[in-house]
Amino acid sequence: MAIEHIEKSIIEQAFERGLVKPNPPGERTGKKVAVIGSGPAGLAAAAQLNRAGHLVTVFERKNRIGGLLRYGIPDFKLEKNVIDRRLAVMEAEGIKFQTNANVGENISVDLLKKDFDAICLCGGSTIPRDLNIPGRELNGVHFAMEFLEQNNRRVAGDKINPAEEIMATGKHVIVIGGGDTGSDCVGTSNRHRAESITQIELLSKPPDSRAEETPWPLWPMMLRTSSSHEEGADRFWAVLTKSFHGDADGNVKSLKVVDIAWTTDQITGRSGFKEVEGTERDLPCDLALLAIGYLHPQHTGLLDKLGIEYDERGNVKANNYQTNIENIFSAGDMRRGQSLVVWAISEGREAARAIDIFLMGKSTLEGKAVSPLAIEE
Numbered sequence: 606m607a608i609e610h611i612e613k614s615i616i617e618q619a620f621e622r623g624l625v626k627p628n629p630p631g632e633r634t635g636k637k638v639a640v641i642g643s644g645p646a647g648l649a650a651a652a653q654l655n656r657a658g659h660l661v662t663v664f665e666r667k668n669r670i671g672g673l674l675r676y677g678i679p680d681f682k683l684e685k686n687v688i689d690r691r692l693a694v695m696e697a698e699g700i701k702f703q704t705n706a707n708v709g710e711n712i713s714v715d716l717l718k719k720d721f722d723a724i725c726l727c728g729g730s731t732i733p734r735d736l737n738i739p740g741r742e743l744n745g746v747h748f749a750m751e752f753l754e755q756n757n758r759r760v761a762g763d764k765i766n767p768a769e770e771i772m773a774t775g776k777h778v779i780v781i782g783g784g785d786t787g788s789d790c791v792g793t794s795n796r797h798r799a800e801s802i803t804q805i806e807l808l809s810k811p812p813d814s815r816a817e818e819t820p821w822p823l824w825p826m827m828l829r830t831s832s833s834h835e836e837g838a839d840r841f842w843a844v845l846t847k848s849f850h851g852d853a854d855g856n857v858k859s860l861k862v863v864d865i866a867w868t869t870d871q872i873t874g875r876s877g878f879k880e881v882e883g884t885e886r887d888l889p890c891d892l893a894l895l896a897i898g899y900l901h902p903q904h905t906g907l908l909d910k911l912g913i914e915y916d917e918r919g920n921v922k923a924n925n926y927q928t929n930i931e932n933i934f935s936a937g938d939m940r941r942g943q944s945l946v947v948w949a950i951s952e953g954r955e956a957a958r959a960i961d962i963f964l965m966g967k968s969t970l971e972g973k974a975v976s977p978l979a980i981e982e
């Protein structure tokens with residue numbers, strides 16, 4: 606029984622028994638904080654800042670609140686009523702939400718700076734890594750999030766323009782990338798009733814059980830098989846994508862791949878790979894989904910207009926969540942780079958505490974370093 610399951614069971618029981626009730630702060634500080642982005646980092650920051658008595662507005666450029674919880678992770682992994690019931694509590698506690706509010710585009714950053722005492726940037730890591738191989742421009746080659754976001758909208762009841770529909774139904778689907786996003790593409794393609802689903806990964810197949818190099822409490826380096834994989838997909842590791850090939854109408858029809866062998870240089874310790882001779886082959890492909898990660902947050906618009914500095918990976922640079930601008934903080938994937946929901950929540954809470962101290966000189970909010978259960982990073 607994992608801690609995750611215990612926690613889920615506790616909160617489900619609590620909602621079922623009506624124990625999760627709005628708990629607005631007793632007093633307001635009169636300070637106003639803008640949270641940009643409504644993913645788990647933004648929501649966690651907003652909840653804590655509101656608890657500290659600040660007036661919080663969450664700005665979200667999409668038409669619904671939730672970030673990747675809403676539009677990345679499919680319903681079969683996270684039912685959206687889980688987000689909605691929490692949002693109802695947060696609203697009743699006094700947090701304001703503004704959707705279709707693209708800060709830096711239809712909401713001016715100057716107005717925001719004037720109206721708020723502090724800003725918390727939680728815009729996520731949104732620039733996907735591309736696959737620059739011949740044929741990338743063919744119809745039917747998409748970033749995973751184009752496919753997943755559209756499907757989440759479809760499931761939520763939105764009308765999708767037929768000309769823009771991305772469906773896996775009856776198609777040979779190739780998912781490129783072996784992580785969570787790739788697994789969600791597999792599960793969604795199965796629900797669309799794809800003809801075949803193949804997931805390929807550049808890295809070697811991880812061991813079936815925890816590798817010796819990653820003992821507890823490190824994140825275990827091991828093969829992960831999700832329910833999406835169990836529903837059906839061919840999985841291949843150590844495969845390099847070479848080129849997409851299409852028909853006369855510009856539709857993708859196949860993907861040329863080759864097996865690779867990973868090597869480690871004995872002197873430098875650097876790893877590299879060699880193509881395995883005689884393994885080049887064409888996989889049938891009517892829909893290719895690129896799930897190979899994210900580079901960094903979007904710089905144009907919000908961040909560049911604010912004059913935010915970046916770290917060497919292009920993420921928002923921050924010291925204890927505070928950016929190069931005194932009253933602007935950042936948390937979640939936007940600061941940390943592409944990561945996990947638990948990290949986004951943790952960062953949002955920690956950033957809220959840092960903002961509270963900035964505004965009030967002290968904070969009674971919980972923090973990792975001040976908790977009796979302090980976690981070393």
Ligand SMILES: Cc1cc2nc3c(=O)[nH]c(=O)nc-3n(C[C@H](O)[C@H](O)[C@H](O)COP(=O)(O)OP(=O)(O)OC[C@H]3O[C@@H](n4cnc5c(N)ncnc54)[C@H](O)[C@@H]3O)c2cc1C
Pocket residue numbers: 641642643644645646647664665666667671672673674677678706707708709727728729730750753785786789906907936937938939943944945946947949
């Ligand atoms: C398909 C997929 C599956 C995943 N599955 C898992 C999983 O199973 N488990 C797990 O732990 N993690 C998973 N992750 C990772 C996890 O979802 C992210 O790490 C997490 O959501 C990051 O939270 P965040 O709040 O930092 O950013 P996000 O969730 O990305 O939210 C950022 C929000 O900011 C908004 N925004 C950006 N710029 C602006 C602006 N200028 N104005 C207004 N709003 C703006 C965006 O529209 C977005 O809603 C998955 C990711 C993907 C893509």
